[in-house]
Amino acid sequence: MSEQQPAPTExxxxxxxxxxxxxxxxxxxxxxxxxxxxxxxxVETAFGVQGGAIMPIYDALYDSDIHHVTxxxxxxxxxxxxxxxxxxxxxxxxxxxxxxxxxxxxxxxADADMxxxxxxxxxxxxxxTMVGSDAFQETDTTGVTAPITKHNYFxxxxxxxxxxxxxxxxxxxxxxxxxxxxxxxxDTTMAETDREPGPAKAPETTTPPTExxxxxxxxxxxxxxxxxxxxxxxxxxVVKANATEKARAFAIDNGIPVVTxxxxxxxxxxxxxxxxxxxxxxxxxxxxxxxxxCDLLVAVGCRFDDRLTGGVDTFAPxxxxxxxxxxxxxxxxxxxxxxxxxxxxxxxxxxxxxxxxQSPGVREWRQQCQTWKEEYPLAYKTPEDEPLKPxxxxxALDEATPDDTIVTTGVGQHQxxxxxxxxxxxxxxxxxSHGLGTMGYGxxxxxxxxxxxxxxxxVCVDGDGSxxxxxxxxxxxxxxxxxxxxAVLNNEYIGMVRQWQDAFFEGRRxxxxxxxxxxxxKLAEAFGARGFSAENYDEAADAIENALAYDGPSVVDFRIHxxxxxxxxxxxxGANGKFALSEDQL
Amino acid sequence: xxxxxxxxxxxFETESGYEFDGPGMPGPAPxxxxxxxxxxxxxxxxxxxxxxxxxxQRTAVVSALVEHEPGVLSRVSGLFSRRQFNIESLTVGKTTxxxxxxxxxxxxxxxxxxxxxxxxxxxxxxxxxVGELDDDAVRAELVLLKVRxxxxxxxxxITQMYEGQTLDAGPRTxxxxxxxxxxxxxxxxxxxxxxxxxxxxxxxQTALARGDTPTTPGEEPGHSTEPKGSTYRDxxxxxxxxx
Numbered sequence: 001m002s003e004q005q006p007a008p009t010e011x012x013x014x015x016x017x018x019x020x021x022x023x024x025x026x027x028x029x030x031x032x033x034x035x036x037x038x039x040x041x042x043v044e045t046a047f048g049v050q051g052g053a054i055m056p057i058y059d060a061l062y063d064s065d066i067h068h069v070t071x072x073x074x075x076x077x078x079x080x081x082x083x084x085x086x087x088x089x090x091x092x093x094x095x096x097x098x099x100x101x102x103x104x105x106x107x108x109x110a111d112a113d114m115x116x117x118x119x120x121x122x123x124x125x126x127x128x129t130m131v132g133s134d135a136f137q138e139t140d141t142t143g144v145t146a147p148i149t150k151h152n153y154f155x156x157x158x159x160x161x162x163x164x165x166x167x168x169x170x171x172x173x174x175x176x177x178x179x180x181x182x183x184x185x186x187d188t189t190m191a192e193t194d195r196e197p198g199p200a201k202a203p204e205t206t207t208p209p210t211e212x213x214x215x216x217x218x219x220x221x222x223x224x225x226x227x228x229x230x231x232x233x234x235x236x237x238v239v240k241a242n243a244t245e246k247a248r249a250f251a252i253d254n255g256i257p258v259v260t261x262x263x264x265x266x267x268x269x270x271x272x273x274x275x276x277x278x279x280x281x282x283x284x285x286x287x288x289x290x291x292x293x294c295d296l297l298v299a300v301g302c303r304f305d306d307r308l309t310g311g312v313d314t315f316a317p318x319x320x321x322x323x324x325x326x327x328x329x330x331x332x333x334x335x336x337x338x339x340x341x342x343x344x345x346x347x348x349x350x351x352x353x354x355x356x357x358q359s360p361g362v363r364e365w366r367q368q369c370q371t372w373k374e375e376y377p378l379a380y381k382t383p384e385d386e387p388l389k390p391x392x393x394x395x396a397l398d399e400a401t402p403d404d405t406i407v408t409t410g411v412g413q414h415q416x417x418x419x420x421x422x423x424x425x426x427x428x429x430x431x432x433s434h435g436l437g438t439m440g441y442g443x444x445x446x447x448x449x450x451x452x453x454x455x456x457x458x459v460c461v462d463g464d465g466s467x468x469x470x471x472x473x474x475x476x477x478x479x480x481x482x483x484x485x486x487a488v489l490n491n492e493y494i495g496m497v498r499q500w501q502d503a504f505f506e507g508r509r510x511x512x513x514x515x516x517x518x519x520x521x522k523l524a525e526a527f528g529a530r531g532f533s534a535e536n537y538d539e540a541a542d543a544i545e546n547a548l549a550y551d552g553p554s555v556v557d558f559r560i561h562x563x564x565x566x567x568x569x570x571x572x573x574g575a576n577g578k579f580a581l582s583e584d585q586l
Numbered sequence: 587x588x589x590x591x592x593x594x595x596x597x598f599e600t601e602s603g604y605e606f607d608g609p610g611m612p613g614p615a616p617x618x619x620x621x622x623x624x625x626x627x628x629x630x631x632x633x634x635x636x637x638x639x640x641x642x643q644r645t646a647v648v649s650a651l652v653e654h655e656p657g658v659l660s661r662v663s664g665l666f667s668r669r670q671f672n673i674e675s676l677t678v679g680k681t682t683x684x685x686x687x688x689x690x691x692x693x694x695x696x697x698x699x700x701x702x703x704x705x706x707x708x709x710x711x712x713x714x715x716v717g718e719l720d721d722d723a724v725r726a727e728l729v730l731l732k733v734r735x736x737x738x739x740x741x742x743x744i745t746q747m748y749e750g751q752t753l754d755a756g757p758r759t760x761x762x763x764x765x766x767x768x769x770x771x772x773x774x775x776x777x778x779x780x781x782x783x784x785x786x787x788x789x790x791q792t793a794l795a796r797g798d799t800p801t802t803p804g805e806e807p808g809h810s811t812e813p814k815g816s817t818y819r820d821x822x823x824x825x826x827x828x829x
Binding site: 318 | 621622702
């Protein structure tokens, strides 16, 4: 492309300088063009780790106002960018060098892919002349990440690298969000160019429809009107499409009960009468009863993950399914959609609202759902003389923090307790690793969340095993002076595995005992954070108060009841309606 | 609480049969609850369990118009390995539009599987259009066969029967080329077996929709110089414009 245009003269450049922001340094290299593309896209914060092949990009960042947060490990950078995007609703950016830097990003990129979170990853690469030669720190990054990205790019042209970065950024957020990656060979980023990138624009071939076609909306509306036991199922897409307000109004106006998926926690206020909380393996009994007995399931922005459906043969077995999704490929992928509606959740909810003439008469069904709420409440008992119950800790933290507090978690039993016993009332306040189930997600996610929303409280509920996987990021929280509270629900087990070993492997607890865990409070102090420990209910109350009051990163090591397990539970591949309330029901 | 306590932990579980004294927790146990009769099959389709039949597989020819850029084939084939689609053959080649290529896939899947193949393909960034071809589509395959050269006359006769060409004939081997639809190729291969097939190379099917029907929806014939969305023009029109 560069040959088609005459090289800019000195005058041209002077003109360009006058029109451009005078505080900006001009683009001089591929790297500065790439960074300019990030600036054009409005990027304020980026997470990454330095390295050989990405150095030209970092050199360009030296002149930029973008706040670069150096993470302790690239996995932390990807998770932080992911959480940043969940909280902000705009793509998070992470950077890594070639080879091990790029491969360390892989877990975080795969996590973002499974949860449809918009993340742009920029990776350094060996010079293109050395690509394929097994050069130092070389990995086929586009090859490795192809299955876990929406799309990835190998940027070989210094004149277009900025536009490529802009395109990748826009593509990450467009339609169904997801991660994109641009691999940046060092010769591209080092090469001279004065090409200013244009505005970030997603490629034409990827543009999904916004509004659904009228016929499909009509058919869905008629199905809703005649339903006797309709149930709304909000998925993560409701939050990603910023459709929460519309979705709530749709449910309330039509009086239809709502269950959510885990990624959609907070899309419907969990203290609302119509909200049955989240369904699935460890979802509430009443949500799973409702899913099992409804006659019409209106799913919006969800992909029917097996942790939600249990065995697909018994999932909403008597329900017709309306499936609204911006990604056509999700329709009838796992559960057949009788009424497919392809479009953006927000637009489609508007269309449906307009189209529905009469709300279904579902008083009896609503009452039935309330009955299930009374029959199967989330509950636990708190004997004062035994070790702390994790559920109590979660409830106490919820009580001590404002409504808009952001909760991040790792993966395991603690994640389920946090999801069950924290009452979420706002969207984008639940930040967790769902599809990939990445242990170690919680702490870097808390860092990303805090940087995305500095004025909000951020609490990371973690487990001992999960926390240990990315504990080094505590150094980042200290350096950035982030006021986050890490609540470690420490049972000295990799608890979810132990729960399964006890239930399905005759109690053979191979490699699940973590009695070698460090003293987390001391470790926190070693990192420069504040550390607290709590073994009983009084200590827990004090520790929560002190940790939340401390203006900076703090860690509370809650020594919880080591035998506590997560219930209700639907056995893997089992029927949602047959959730167990205790081990002997499995 | 470190080593000592956690070794005691199993006791908590084995003796944890305490009565729940919280608010009415356990409702009816799993088997005491009412359960609907309905069922879905493995594709999530509601079925009558009495008359359930396994979804049958069929063969479909799927054509994808793609941007001809490095890595497009690996993205497409990666999609199939990742999603475990059953691919019979895959051919790829340039079209008349610069920077475009056509990938023709033969897949053997259930209806739901074929639907997924098309939708997943359509999601890939370099994929411009995807279409499934009707049964009456024009399809062809090319095969190269290397057989023993002991009976050149007979080999030649069979080659002629299948309207093939002899590409190489030596004292020990003869290599022929046959083109045609899949049935013809299968028959030809069978016929050549009598001579002892030494090596074989099949391209897999490639196909175009018949008549005026575009091979992928919305696809328009064109040349690289034409702007996107223009209709087909023949050479004379093009000349007029340049004059």
